[in-house]
Amino acid sequence: MTLPEYNFAYLDEQTKRMIRRAILKGIAIPGYQVPFASREMPMPYGWGTGGVQVTAAILGPDDVLKVIDQGADDTTNAVSIRAFFAKTANVATTTKTADATVIQTRHRIPEAPLSAGQVIVYQVPIPEPLRFLEPRETETRVMHGLEEYGLIHVKLYEDIAQHGHIATTYAYPVKVEDRYVMDPSPIPKFDNPKMNGSPALQLFGAGREKRIYALPPFTHVVSLDFEDHPFQVQKFKQPCALCNATGVYLDEVVTDDRGGRMYVCSDTDHCETRRQDGHHGTGLPIAGQETVKEDAA
Amino acid sequence: MTSPILSVRDLERRYGDFIGCTDISFDVWPGEVVAIVGESGSGKTTLLNCISGRLERSSGSIQYHMRDGRFPDLADLSEAERRFLMRTDWGFVHQNPADGLRMRVSAGANVGERLMAIGDRHYGEIRDTATEWLGRVEIAGDRIDDKPVAFSGGMRQRLQIARNLVTRPRLIFMDEPTGGLDVSVQARVLDLLRGLVSDLGLAVVIVTHDLAVARLLSQRMIVMKNGRIVETGLTDRVLDDPHHPYTQLLVASILES
Ligand SMILES: Nc1ncnc2c1ncn2[C@@H]1O[C@H](COP(=O)(O)OP(=O)(O)OP(=O)(O)O)[C@@H](O)[C@H]1O
Ligand SMILES: [Mg+2]
Numbered sequence: 001m002t003l004p005e006y007n008f009a010y011l012d013e014q015t016k017r018m019i020r021r022a023i024l025k026g027i028a029i030p031g032y033q034v035p036f037a038s039r040e041m042p043m044p045y046g047w048g049t050g051g052v053q054v055t056a057a058i059l060g061p062d063d064v065l066k067v068i069d070q071g072a073d074d075t076t077n078a079v080s081i082r083a084f085f086a087k088t089a090n091v092a093t094t095t096k097t098a099d100a101t102v103i104q105t106r107h108r109i110p111e112a113p114l115s116a117g118q119v120i121v122y123q124v125p126i127p128e129p130l131r132f133l134e135p136r137e138t139e140t141r142v143m144h145g146l147e148e149y150g151l152i153h154v155k156l157y158e159d160i161a162q163h164g165h166i167a168t169t170y171a172y173p174v175k176v177e178d179r180y181v182m183d184p185s186p187i188p189k190f191d192n193p194k195m196n197g198s199p200a201l202q203l204f205g206a207g208r209e210k211r212i213y214a215l216p217p218f219t220h221v222v223s224l225d226f227e228d229h230p231f232q233v234q235k236f237k238q239p240c241a242l243c244n245a246t247g248v249y250l251d252e253v254v255t256d257d258r259g260g261r262m263y264v265c266s267d268t269d270h271c272e273t274r275r276q277d278g279h280h281g282t283g284l285p286i287a288g289q290e291t292v293k294e295d296a297a
Numbered sequence: 298m299t300s301p302i303l304s305v306r307d308l309e310r311r312y313g314d315f316i317g318c319t320d321i322s323f324d325v326w327p328g329e330v331v332a333i334v335g336e337s338g339s340g341k342t343t344l345l346n347c348i349s350g351r352l353e354r355s356s357g358s359i360q361y362h363m364r365d366g367r368f369p370d371l372a373d374l375s376e377a378e379r380r381f382l383m384r385t386d387w388g389f390v391h392q393n394p395a396d397g398l399r400m401r402v403s404a405g406a407n408v409g410e411r412l413m414a415i416g417d418r419h420y421g422e423i424r425d426t427a428t429e430w431l432g433r434v435e436i437a438g439d440r441i442d443d444k445p446v447a448f449s450g451g452m453r454q455r456l457q458i459a460r461n462l463v464t465r466p467r468l469i470f471m472d473e474p475t476g477g478l479d480v481s482v483q484a485r486v487l488d489l490l491r492g493l494v495s496d497l498g499l500a501v502v503i504v505t506h507d508l509a510v511a512r513l514l515s516q517r518m519i520v521m522k523n524g525r526i527v528e529t530g531l532t533d534r535v536l537d538d539p540h541h542p543y544t545q546l547l548v549a550s551i552l553e554s
């Protein structure tokens with residue numbers, strides 16, 4: 001069997017140049033959505049074809065790639081994208097945030113602070129933060145152009161009116177360098193402060209919507225809010241049940257069919273690293289299962 | 298001596314070869330209500346949309362007296378200035394409230410939108426102002442979190458009015474504001490409009506084919522036919538003593554029915 005011939009990182013050089021031009025424009029105008037001629041990728045749109053194209057355009061042979069999906073390196077989506085680039089670009093891959101030069105992500109920013117020289121590529125389903133209230137693309141373009149962003153606050157107002165607080169927890173809108181309002185992709189708002197002033201280059205790719213945008217290192221990123229309802233990140237009452245970490249984003253994991261649950265780091269690499277370093281939580285799953293068995297007996 | 302708030306000269310709008318309106322000149326003075334009347338297809342909406350900056354004109358001038366004293370042609374304003382004017386100093390009340398409201402957000406947000414658009418960032422204050430304006434258009438405060446889809450036609454129209462007035466505009470454009478309403482609720486909306494217009498000292502240009510509406514609200518009338526003004530004058534004079542044969546016909550047809 002002969003394998004089909006691919007160019008390095010799947011896309012042909014001309015397409016990569018086109019995408020790089022869009023990326024450079026995005027970097028020059030932080031938070032501005034740059035249209036690009038999105039290509040068909042050998043995977044469905046929901047799989048982050050925008051992020052994959054950005055990654056393909058910036059990847060070099062010496063890069064070390066990490067791919068996460070909701071913080072985990074081992075979901076089908078993350079594993080497939082990692083395997084895709086291992087095969088088409090023959091690049092080294094890693095699950096360690098600190099070791100990666102390029103991190104493609106869906107829905108999270110790693111807990112370990114990113115550093116200068118790293119690039120994080122976000123997979124974006126809907127790049128337009130104004131779309132919720134203004135479906136007309138012609139109109140949203142003018143709104144961005146003229147900095148007419150009252151509508152974003154209409155949405156936040158609705159949140160408070162309905163829930164008593166700003167209930168938007170994902171894709172929480174930000175203002176970039178006091179100019180463009182940007183959708184940070186469906187990361188939890190917990191991660192929003194990590195975007196601000198990050199030494200890493202942050203790139204956003206929306207495949208179906210054909211948009212690329214960027215935050216160059218050390219960009220000022222502010223989460224929008226009201227004076228009397230200031231932006232706040234999610235807080236967790238308990239530390240990670242596995243590694244005892246606090247101040248990290250936790251996922252709820254159901255541990256049995258009787259409503260038992262525990263909260264663990266959504267960033268699996270962060271959690272594993274901490275456990276290797278000797279940290280222990282209170283609810284290690286094995287102990288938990290034994291308890292359940294004893295109760296049932 | 299005061300000057301007009303809006304001054305229209307030799308305005309024309311064509312749709313291809315077809316004339317939507319032409320040879321239109323008139324002034325609107327601060328605090329004055331001007332009604333544009335005429336049969337269907339006479340060019341009322343075309344004219345209103347041109348002077349409110351919603352439709353491009355083919356030729357002519359439209360000058361607006363800005364708060365800072367300037368009197369520029371609307372075409373000489375930047376798009377940003379024009380849009381700012383539209384959501385601060387001006388209002389536009391559509392015949393169909395759904396065209397002027399955000400049907401999927403609450404009444405409070407509908408009224409608060411303009412405040413947020415001009416930079417208000419205090420939720421409590423925005424809500425207080427919205428509550429006050431809902432009261433002024435006779436919508437109970439406990440409906441503030443309801444969406445307009447849950448409102449009757451009359452309530453929607455009153456909400457649209459509140460949404461326009463919250464920034465204390467000086468000039469309001471209205472296209473058949475009661476045209477889509479049941480006769481039984483028209484009177485209430487008209488009463489409310491009349492009260493607000495005089496309380497706030499608003500200048501209004503209102504398009505209507507209903508001469509009773511023109512009589513109730515306006516001081517001055519412009520009668521249009523085939524895209525042209527055929528008669529203008531004080532509303533009472535035009536209705537009681539129409540000069541142009543077309544106006545006479547229009548008035549007579551109302552009296553007969
Ligand atoms: N977009 C358009 N393209 C071509 N012709 C148009 C367009 N809009 C309006 N017209 C024509 O221009 C004329 C004036 O229309 P306009 O809508 O201004 O009338 P109107 O007085 O508001 O009528 P109505 O009372 O029915 O609302 C009509 O003959 C109409 O068919
Ligand atoms: Mg009309």
Ligand SMILES: [Zn+2]
Nearest residue numbers: 240243265271
């Ligand atoms: Zn952990």
